[in-house]
Amino acid sequence: MDAARLLPVLGALLFLLPMLWSPLPGEEPGRSTASDGLYLSAAWAVLIVVAAVLGPRLVSIEQGKRRPGDVSETDDAGD
């Protein structure tokens, strides 16, 4: 669960990183757009994979928490 909470923070960090090596506006662009694109795609892929791994686990945690609890809630949500 904590991993799920931290994941967007990690994602934001990864997505904001290019700002660090980007030149100030007006300066001569000193880096490659294509490799920036590759970097962002890779970061994106990492997020997707981690989310895909976490997703089912979170669901099972959630259901494990709900099942012994009240049935009425699930009933209510089910229709």
Add this chain to the structure above:
Amino acid sequence: MQGIEPMVPFNILVLVCLAYVLVLFVVAFVVEHPTIRLRARWLRSPLVYTLSLSIYCTAWTFFGAVGYAARSGLEFLTIYLGPTLVFVGWWWVLRKLVRIGKAQRVTSVADLISSRYGKSNLVGVLVTLIAVTAATPYIALQLQSVTLSFGVFASPVDTFGAPPGKEATALWVAVGLALFTVLFGTRNLDANERHHGVVTAIAVEAVVKLVALLGVGIFVVWGLADGPGEIFARIEASPVSHWTLDPGRWIGLIFLSGAAVLCLPRMFQVTVVENVEESHLATASWAFPLYLALMSLFVVPIAVTGLMLLPEGANPDLFVLTLPLAGGQGALAMLAFLGGFSSATSMVIVAAIALATMVSNHIVMPLWLRMQPSRAVSGDVRRIVLLSRRVSIAAIVALGYAYYRLSGGSSALAAIGLISFVGVAQILPAMIGGIFWRGATRAGAATGMILGAAIWAYSLYLPSFGPDGVISAAVLQDGPWGIGWLRPEALFGIEGMDPLIHALFWSLTLNAMTYCLVSILGFPSPIERVQGAAFVNVFEGGLTTSGWAGGKAEAEDLLILSGRILGEDEALAFFQTEAQAQGKEGFLPDPTPEFLDGLELRLAGSVGAAAAHAMLSQAMGGETVSVEDLVAVANETAQVLEYSAQLEEQSEELSRVARQLHEANVKLTQLSEQKDAFLSQISHELRTPMTSIRAFSEILMEGDVPPDLAMRQAAIIHSEAIRLTRLLDDLLDLSVLENGSVRLDLALVTVQDLLDRALMAASETRPERYFTVRRDLPSESIYVTTDPDRLTQVFINLISNARKYCDASQPELRIVVRQRAGRMIVDVIDNGTGIPEESQALIFEKFSRLTDQNRAGGAGLGLAICREVMANLGGTITYLPGQGGAAFRVTFPLRLQKAA
């Protein structure tokens, strides 16, 4: 590559579009068909859910992203990175929104916010206005892109200006979209505002979009270039790579798109309202970012190749179409055209449905309700709701068309989309604050949103109509009335900021600050507090709003009201289940608070929380309960509950004690009566012999009595004295036995011996009567250790009692002897009328005698003595009812141990 011929005549293109729409129509229709809906479980799968989320990718994405990339390089990615972060972080916000949406049966984003802030319609109207205003340019954008793509196909591409009949095309597209949306979005009034058919059609369109864009991408990378390697080199060489990353825009746009994916009415519709199961979010959390990533994968290659191959001045927003056309790939171009058409139609349909729900629930219905003079809602509400939604859909699409005409369809696609995003982002503070902060108030949300929306309109929306569009060029340049620091694009004199980021920064900052400040300074009303708790603590569960105390509504009125909204059958079914839950027959449950809450939620699913609340309030006589009342009632109830539980316990104990006391009292009274009776009896018994003794002894004392007479008189005196002695002996005996100081002489005897002796002795009583005695001799030949004299005394008593009192004409005595678990059981049963039930408890008491008949000189001590004897012998004597006569059971141990 230069001359691109028009590939398809205009009317064929229209036919293709119509055919495509027809297919969607069939998909939606089939899915909504009841039998299919039940059978096909995959329709409710997370896959369909994820694909339906793809309405985020509108024509703006499909066509505009390439144009954006051609103009600003990788910046277009921010539009996808924001939603990716939001979905990857679903555990934070989305999960809560979905849970709340289900718990409160939220119908739209306006409904969510209005419900959170005390079901306030003011807030609902605000959100609706913001959403409609923001969505208008967006819908215009879709119309524009479809019109442009029509233009590409139906006219020579090199005349990229206005192809003839452009306005007419846009108008027809708008009319067609409105029709389709009305047909699908408002076919029925779903209790949960879910539209399975539409969602599935949207999912199909999502696949078409993705396949089309990937197809064009693959064609560009492997068809027009030699694979990724060459594309990589081309990117480096192209003007696209001259873009500069502006950190302000980068952060701002990521944040903005993340906010938009939460607040856009159409996204809220598919993410929260149409969500079937919360677990689908888990799949969407990675699958939706994946979809976005795939959609953006080939954007840069397409942009770069388009810039390189197509003539100077070609509209980059249309590269997705023009590149395959230029490459001679007619089928691929048609696919791309359908992809763009899909993107536009799906967005317009869902946005129109979502906005129409909001407009109808928060603006039309409240107005209509207010116009109803009487308490009872009359007329068919369902028809009115549906009608208002249909009209709203048409009006919203018409607004989009109007914006398109007004703005001249000239601005770049991406710019319009972002303006729209900043508008809906004004809802964000109220939404996020509403689900995480209990102290947020309606006033705060309203003022925050008003201020934010005003700044947005002034600094971004109105200027988007162009100089002299709505705001004059002079005002744009120098500010209103020449006040420089109020210039729309440089508020507070801060110049040089990107206009978009400038508007985003000021509107959201001031919005959030006002929201917090007013909330902190103000105080939430009771309903707000209750709703706030229900929203913020949705995962703790169990907290529901309960405001329907002391209602005056009749169940029948409510049934009529809900029948008009839910439909007769559904309303009847709902009322019947509720009535059954209350344990009642029929269709009319008691209007308890629980029932009313359930009904309100149910109605909210159809007309929104605020309208449902207002309708029920009307039906209930307009009573509203203040928070203070609620809290006071709650406190009192808790106290009363506790107190009454204590009272109940005490009263139970009291009544138990009272019962015991009553029994004891009855017994005491009876005993006292018996005692009185005995005293008079005993005095009589003593007095009679005493009198005769005295009289006869006086006669004897006088002396001149004949000897034989004297003899007789002396005999009388003697017998009377014996009677007295016996009486006194009995009394003495009893008192000895009761004190437990009796001495037992234990011996080994057979039961038979005991009974023989007893029968012999008892035969002296009323010897004139003949008694049949039935015994089972073998069963009696058991040796027991006991005090034979005392036990015999008991048997004598029982047998002589039977001889005395048995009123049968042929008296019979039965003696049954058994042995059970180390104890002897001897039953002595006669065939008389027995002892009446009310007397059975008394016969063993001292001085009790049932009747005066057959009084044989006993003083009513016999059975009392028997009881005491048996107690001393470690046994019992009880009356056995139901044996067809007087029956006594004597039990005693086989081996009596001498008391230590």
